[in-house]
Amino acid sequence: MxxxxxxxxxxxxxxxxxxxxxxxCAGVDRAIRIVEEALRRYGAPVYVRHEIVHNRYVVESLERQGAVFVEELEEIPDDGRPVVFSAHGVPKAVPAEAARRRMFYLDATCPLVSKVHREAERHFAAGRHILLIGHAGHPEVIGTMGQLPPGAVTLVEDAAQARALRVPEGTPLAYITQTTLSVDDTAEIVAALRARFPAIAGPAKEDICxxxxxxxxxxxxxxxxxxxxxxxxxxxxxxxxxxxxxxxxxxxxxxxxxxxxxxxxxxxxxxxxxxxxxxxxxxxxxxxxxxxxxxxxxxxxxxxxxxVTEERIAFKLPAALAEPAAAPLAVAAAAPTTP
Missing domain, CATH: 3.40.1010.20 (4-hydroxy-3-methylbut-2-enyl diphosphate reductase, catalytic domain)
Known part of the structure; x- marks a missing residue:
């Protein structure tokens, strides 16, 4: 005893x-509110692709309210129920597949992750090869790399890799970063990249949130x-x-x-x-x-x-959930939303 x-x-x-x-943080709070509001408006089940945020307590709480978590869209039946994409972001192929199946989907990607996605698209449109500082296999990294065609982005995980990196010859470079990295580690990697590639383009404002x-x-x-x-x-x-x-x-x-x-x-x-x-x-x-x-x-x-500081940042819900009253689900299903 x-x-x-x-x-x-x-x-x-x-x-x-x-x-x-x-x-x-504001992105996590927004993602959870999206699932809760979808459940309130449309009832259960609401499907969620991947853990909405990486916390079992949060996931289990939403499951008790009627959320059903899946890893891929193929696990979701064609029953017209809402589908939410996690705060980490998804490759472009995911909303494309959801649209093909005429799913009613809500994108809970953190707006600061979406900002990185748009940066990647701008660099790609400008003809730059993109170096993404991040951790292999993390959903955010998978989602960011999935914004562009295969081969357009090279993942850089540490300073040693940055110093040994091989990049396409004659192609201008840009770097972006995962939003949840160590500030100090990222600074070291960026310094290594700038030492090797002085002309490399970077974000106007750092990507770490x-x-x-x-x-x-x-x-x-x-x-x-x-x-x-x-x-x-x-x-x-x-x-x-x-x-x-x-x-x-x-x-x-x-x-x-x-x-x-x-x-x-x-x-x-x-x-x-x-x-x-x-x-x-x-x-x-x-x-x-x-x-x-x-x-x-x-x-x-x-x-x-x-x-050390006070945070007062808040992010708005997607337009489909911010309206005073939800449209009937059958109507909303014909017009997926991508906030």
């Missing part, structure tokens, strides 16, 4: 630094003060993984990714005086509260909020 938790008087004290901003940048800055602000930093997020969440890496590089002896409170052994903080807590952009604040509750079973917490 496990030992009883210590009484409040006997609990060791633990300072918790809560990084701010943390958790949901404001939320990724802000969350990494917040982690850097608290990491040197922490004995341990807990990142609330999913193991397939790029921005959450980057937060763990940033914490360790910024001076925290140990950083751990945890999906939710139930999975956390509070003993991980044994011997620590100060623990930092943050959350990836797809992790809701409810999961942060779970982690704090789990720590309270073993420690007497003193919580300090450390905010």
């Amino acid at each position: 496990p030992p009883a938790p210590p009484s409040p008087a006997a609990k060791p004290r633990l300072t918790v630094l809560l990084a701010g901003p943390r958790g949901f 404001y939320a990724t940048t802000n969350r990494q800055a917040a982690v850097k602000a608290i990491a040197p003060r922490c004995d341990l930093l807990l990142v609330v997020g999913a193991p397939n969440s790029s921005n959450s993984l980057r937060l763990r890496e940033v914490a360790e590089r910024a001076g925290c002896p140990r950083a751990v990714l945890v999906q939710r409170g139930a999975e956390l052994d509070p003993a991980v903080a044994e011997g620590c005086a100060t623990v930092g807590v943050t959350a990836g952009a797809s992790a809701p604040e409810a999961l942060v509260e779970e982690v704090l509750a789990r720590l309270r079973t073993r420690f007497a917490l003193r919580i300090e909020e450390v905010a």
Whole structure:
């Protein structure tokens, strides 16, 4: 039988630094609202291609409301039900196939990811070969590369690859980036590319999104003060993984990714005086509260909020959902929407 938790008087004290901003970004919030509003207007089921965001808590919550998650459109019957594309973006072939099948679809791609897609199209139209800085296999990378014909984009994953890269001779170059990368790693890769290709074109404004940048800055602000930093997020969440890496590089002896409170052994903080807590952009604040509750079973917490900036960005819903009343589904199905 496990030992009883210590009484409040006997609990060791633990300072918790809560990084701010943390958790949901505007793109994640918009994507979730799109699924919820589609369910409210049209009822269940609403199909969602790929996890709407990389967080099982969010996915399971939407499943309970009637969302059905699939990996490919071929899994969806031709029953006229709404289909939502995830916040990560999709290759152009996906909406093309949905239109061919006369599906009623809603695109929940984050507007900042869509911005990168449009950049890629402009560079391609200008005759440039595109170097995409990102992680192979990530849905956002697959979606971005899928905006253009095969061979138009070369993926660059690290500075070593940038220094050894072979590109089409005589072709002007441009680079774009995944939105959820490490700011510092990306700067190193860009520097390597610029050293080799001084004329390379880049984005007018960096592609790494404001939320990724802000969350990494917040982690850097608290990491040197922490004995341990807990990142609330999913193991397939790029921005959450980057937060763990940033914490360790910024001076925290140990950083751990945890999906939710139930999975956390509070003993991980044994011997620590100060623990930092943050959350990836797809992790809701409810999961942060779970982690704090789990720590309270073993420690007497003193919580300090450390905010580096305040976020007030919000993205509008697609026009089809922003209207006061939805059109009948049979009519909407004849005119797919691509916000």
